[in-house]
Amino acid sequence: MYLIKKIFILISICIFSTITFAKEKVSLIIKNGNILTMNKSKDILENGVIIIKDNKIIDVGNPSILNKYTSEKIIDAKNSIVMPGMINTHNHIPMIAFRGLGEEGIKNRLFAYFFPLEGEKLSRDLIYKATVHGTIDMAMSGVTTYADMYYHMDEMAKATKAVGLRAVLGETIIKYPVVDAKEPYGGFEYALNFIKEYKNDSLIIPAFGPHAPYTVSKDKLLEISKYSKENNIPVLIHVGEFDDEDKRLNLTDKSVIEYLKEINFLNKNVLIAHGIHLNEKDLNIIKENNVGISYNPMANAKGATGIAPAYEMLKKNIKVGLGTDGPMSSNQVDLFRTLSYASTMQRLKYNDRTIMTPETIIEMATIGGAKALNLDDKIGSIEKGKLADIIIVETTSPNMVPNYDPYATLVFQANGSNVDTTIVNGKIIVENKKLITYSMEQNNKDMNEIQKDIKEFAKELAKKAKELN
Ligand SMILES: [Zn+2]
Structure with a gap:
């Protein structure tokens, strides 16, 4: 009887601790980034963390919030600017x-x-x-x-x-x-x-x-x-x-x-x-x-x-x-x-x-x-409750160095090819500078055909344009 009671107590503790320390499963975690939240007080979180569940941002904060969540997909945004x-x-x-x-x-x-x-x-x-x-x-x-x-x-x-x-x-x-x-x-x-x-x-x-x-x-x-x-x-x-x-x-x-x-x-x-x-x-x-x-x-x-x-x-x-x-x-x-x-x-x-x-x-x-x-x-x-539309911009390319003020770096130094990751509605569209939602091969083929066709027509337009001028 005593043994059964002891086992029962042990099992209860196990269940209790599992419930207490279970991490919430989420779809995506972004960590280690320099986050420009663009919230009302324009908070910048150095070494910040963003938690995304389905299409929404459910938490934003410092690394301590990582204890509460688990995800199969974690993006390490080290040396990057993370912004809306x-x-x-x-x-x-x-x-x-x-x-x-x-x-x-x-x-x-x-x-x-x-x-x-x-x-x-x-x-x-x-x-x-x-x-x-x-x-x-x-x-x-x-x-x-x-x-x-x-x-x-x-x-x-x-x-x-x-x-x-x-x-x-x-x-x-x-x-x-x-x-x-x-x-x-x-x-x-x-x-x-x-x-x-x-x-x-x-x-x-x-x-x-x-x-x-x-x-x-x-x-x-x-x-x-x-x-x-x-x-x-x-x-x-x-x-x-x-x-x-x-x-x-x-x-x-x-x-x-x-x-x-x-x-x-x-x-x-x-x-x-x-x-x-x-x-x-x-x-x-x-x-x-x-x-x-x-x-x-x-x-x-x-x-x-x-x-x-x-x-x-x-x-x-x-x-x-x-x-x-x-x-x-x-x-x-x-x-x-x-x-x-x-x-x-x-x-x-x-x-x-x-x-x-x-x-x-x-x-x-x-x-x-x-x-x-x-x-x-x-x-x-980037705020709790908003839809997860987020980009990650790398700061290691020569044009991004030095990066003293992330706002100035973005406005006066950066170009589109510094964007590493693009997330829309919680879904990763671009990762490691590669598009993952659509075939680039298909897109290139389609655009080549369009270009070929328009090129001929444009030659005629150029001739007429000279006369119009
Ligand atoms: Zn217009």
């Missing part, structure tokens, strides 16, 4: 199939290249393959979420999911017949179907992409706005890209922003791309209506369209994210070079070398972009 995945808030990614064309200094690039290429070459197949390529380019260089305005959004959604990125995809709505809508404004119907199909997707956030106030009528803008407000759908639109948009709209006594306010179009669901030609009053209206802005400094410099007053926007607490614009405008879809432009263009504009610090720039590229897209409750920082 970057958010590219403005793009037209399938145009990556055309990047590098029409760079010979012609004036009418839009008519000489953009329109003929889009009219002749845009097919569902090309949009799918080019989106795969563009999302691979972004994934391998640290972008985990992008916002886009283009055509055949269902193909773009499929391609984006195949690679594994997160995206806000706005179907283009415009007064002209376009590749996926033969009737003017056919994109609205297309968008409604796309929204219904992807409303509850884990990676795709369907949106409206009215091209610009001067290419979409007031009535159509109101129709889009009504549906957006009722169903909480993002609206992506170009505003303030050119200095004559008020003239294009025949506005004589008010700005484009005042016009948009008057028709009650501006609200938190709206993201304005570019926002270059805006005055003080416009910025106040944008702030009052909680509208987001996508600042595209590199594309705007290359296109000589102007420098957006991003510094003023930040001073007014406007939600500002960074964007590259389409690959024909900036040629790069990763944000690294844009990070540097985002700072230096403002310093030139305001003649002040103390503004737009690297920390501010990284903030715009992460949590700022998330705020501009109303996704800051889900992404943009």
Whole structure:
């Protein structure tokens, strides 16, 4: 009897201790990294640990939290910067199939290249393959979420999911017949179907992409706005890209922003791309209506369209994210070079070398972009409860040494090829600088075929462009 009792007690202790000291099984642990959390207090955790379960970050802290968790997959981020995945808030990614064309200094690039290429070459197949390529380019260089305005959004959604990125995809709505809508404004119907199909997707956030106030009528803008407000759908639109948009709209006594306010179009669901030609009053209206802005400094410099007053926007607490614009405008879809432009263009504009610090720039590229897209409750920082969209940037390549201030290293030294690991929604997309979700061989084959076909067509365009000039 005594022996049985003793064995019973022993077994109880064993069970009790197993329960007490059992580690929680999680999907992924990242340790030893220099973590830029981008949380409210901008905490940096040297030798930090991130715990990921399924698609979420469930814990962040110092190495002591490792006692609580176990995982089959542990990433050692020694000598690396770990940060939230970057958010590219403005793009037209399938145009990556055309990047590098029409760079010979012609004036009418839009008519000489953009329109003929889009009219002749845009097919569902090309949009799918080019989106795969563009999302691979972004994934391998640290972008985990992008916002886009283009055509055949269902193909773009499929391609984006195949690679594994997160995206806000706005179907283009415009007064002209376009590749996926033969009737003017056919994109609205297309968008409604796309929204219904992807409303509850884990990676795709369907949106409206009215091209610009001067290419979409007031009535159509109101129709889009009504549906957006009722169903909480993002609206992506170009505003303030050119200095004559008020003239294009025949506005004589008010700005484009005042016009948009008057028709009650501006609200938190709206993201304005570019926002270059805006005055003080416009910025106040944008702030009052909680509208987001996508600042595209590199594309705007290359296109000589102007420098957006991003510094003023930040001073007014406007939600500002960074964007590259389409690959024909900036040629790069990763944000690294844009990070540097985002700072230096403002310093030139305001003649002040103390503004737009690297920390501010990284903030715009992460949590700022998330705020501009109303996704800051889900992404943009490394915090408990957020979705696991994380990148790991190595600091051992020559261009990354020395690394005294990680923000400065990222903004002024790093490039896309320093990204070692990209994680989206808890899933590893890129590891050891290699894409693991999609066949690179397939992607190279597809892009080679596209390139071969477009190269011939582009020769004709170049000839005509010379005449147009
Ligand atoms: Zn654009």
